[in-house]
Amino acid sequence: MAADLMEKLSGYLGSPEPAVRLILSILIGYPFALVYRRYFFHQSPSTIHLFHTFSGLALAAFNFGSQLCHSAVCIVVQFLLLRLMGRTMTAVLSSFLFQMMYLLCGYYYTATDQYDIKWTMPHCVLTLKLIGLSFDYYDGGKEASQLSAEQKKGALRTVPTLLEVCGFSYFYGGFLVGPQFTLRSYQKLVSRELTDCPGQPPNSVFPAMKRFSLGLVCLAIFTVGSPIYPDSYFLTDDYEAQPFWYRCVYILIWAKINLYKYVSCWVIAEGVCILAGLGYNGQDENGVYQWDACANMLVWHYETTPLFTGTIASFNINTNAWVARHVFKRLKFLGNKMASQVLTLLFLAVWHGLHSGYILCFSMEFIIVTVERKAMALVKDSPLLTRLSVSPLYPLIYCVQQFVHWLFMGYPLVPFCLFTYDKWLKVYSSVYFCGHVFFFCAYLILPYLRMVLVPRKREDEKKEE
Incomplete structure (x- = not known):
């Protein structure tokens, strides 16, 4: 019956069923966050981990059915690598190779010549989380003087439990489309540190609703515009018959609309993180509370900057920060900034697909x-x-x-x-x-x-x- 309902809903909206399931799953994060604030905020860490694990697993099952086993396998293997290999570079390299190879095998066996929403989509987010976890655990064994300010924030001084890793991995605010965050940030959420009201749920409803509303506007732009400027038109004889200027302008407008597919998901998911408290980022110099710790898009800057570097800096922020922290800066031993940039972009390209x-x-x-x-x-x-x-x-x-x-x-x-x-x-x-x-x-x-x-x-x- 649920399958019939989803089929009817996707037909009514004129969108593929996997896309409808995905956006519903991101939106369901808001009720989950409200439940967490109301019933789980004051519970023990183990209870909170269980809530986050089962809520994330429910979203995975709703979208991908039995294929949720892929995420479970990688999480368990990652936990075992941390436990058995300890704080060693061997553990980091083993984690990197296993998680990336698993993701690439998934890409290889599920690849088609069009954009599909399948289990590899959230798995690429999970891959970075788990690789980052191994780096942070490795950094936790170093002296503070050996770590950068960024590494100090993420470094893990104790080995996490399996339940903790599951809660971190399946947290409903970041499991499907991101954003990236460290296990230390998640631990602060569970220990009730990420709040502007000590000991109480944060006053983050209004900031969360602002991001939610902005996300809906972005989603509406994509929903209305994408049928007018579809990818498929590029491959038609009609497109090729148009004047050169028209073909160029079509690329411009198509790209602006198409990118809202990503912008809307990230901004809505950010609102979920803010509502739960994960978006709390302390106070600025004027004493105003900040809720941008999980910001993956700076929408105003993205729309107004005339620079390509400005667009990159405002787009998919947390993933770019993850890559800068765990790939680019750790390639410093090469002694060549351009070589580090090339290898970082190569990693990003392969991480996206084959x-x-x-x-x-x-x-x-x-x-x-x-x-x-x-x-x-x-x-x-x-x-x-x-x-x-x-x-x-x-x-x-x-x-x-x-x-x-x-x-x-x-x-x-x-x-x-x-x-x-x-x-x-x-x-x-x-x-x-x-x-x-x-x-x-x-x-x-x-x-x-x-x-x-x-x-x-x-x-x-x-x-x-």
């Missing part, structure tokens, strides 16, 4: 960010460009810059969403690989522009620095 589109997307991101940083350095060093950036002409410059930003933000998203070589190559060919041409030409031209626009004296001073 399709060629992911590799192309993140390689394009690397090229775009490299060019943008060179361009920003040129503006800073050139007196003429610096004056233009603060002149009355800047609003016009901003509009042009924002158009270029939005257009080429959508450009790498094409292979990311179309996955396979035959699809993204068809689209890129139809727009004459304009993104690659633009950024490769910019990369080659920028040194000559620097020679013309930057006074030799300033250039010499910079080299001396």
Whole structure:
């Protein structure tokens, strides 16, 4: 009967049943958080772990049925690795290899040529959680002087129990779509430390409802816009017959709408974390309580920044922070920042899946960010460009810059969403690989522009620095 009801609901909404189940599961997090606040906040840690474990398992069963066994296997194996191998680099490497190989095998055996909501979707979130857990446990065995400020916050001084790891892994606010958070943060939640009212549930209902409302607006934009600008249109003869400018503008609008699929889920899930208390982030310098510890999106900054680096900094924040903390910064031993960046982006591409589109997307991101940083350095060093950036002409410059930003933000998203070589190559060919041409030409031209626009004296001073 429940299956028939879901089938009717998905038909009424005009969305695939797995997508309807997913969004309902994220929304169910709010009643779960209210139950936690009302009945479990003052209970023992073991009782709270059980509540979080069984609520998360219920969501997993609702979405993926018996395939929830995959998450259970990985959680148990991770616990055993911590217990049996202890605080060793061998345990960290074993955890990394096992969790990543399990995820990649899942991708391999369930892969299709389109976006599917299946057990590998929450499992990629879980993979980072469990790998991060091994790093944090390893860091807990070091002296405080050997750890960075970030590592100190996450370091685990005692080995967690299996029940604790299950509660952390299945917590309903982060199990399906994130955000990433450490076991130490989860432990603070369970011990009632994450509240603005000591000993009482936090006053977080209003902040949670604000994120919930914003998430619904983002979801409405995607729901209304995605049928108008579908992925499938890229592969039609009609798209190829359109003028070049139309094809480019379609990519721009399609990307803006399509990204709201992720934005809406993350913002709604953040509201669940805030309601439960996990989003508590202390007070700012003015004594105002902050609820952004689980913020995965800075929506206003995301919409207004004209910079690609600004978009990256405001999008999927917790995952980017996890990768920076556990991959990029731990590759410092290579002694080469660019090599660390390349390997970090390669890790992100593989973590997303085995399709060629992911590799192309993140390689394009690397090229775009490299060019943008060179361009920003040129503006800073050139007196003429610096004056233009603060002149009355800047609003016009901003509009042009924002158009270029939005257009080429959508450009790498094409292979990311179309996955396979035959699809993204068809689209890129139809727009004459304009993104690659633009950024490769910019990369080659920028040194000559620097020679013309930057006074030799300033250039010499910079080299001396």
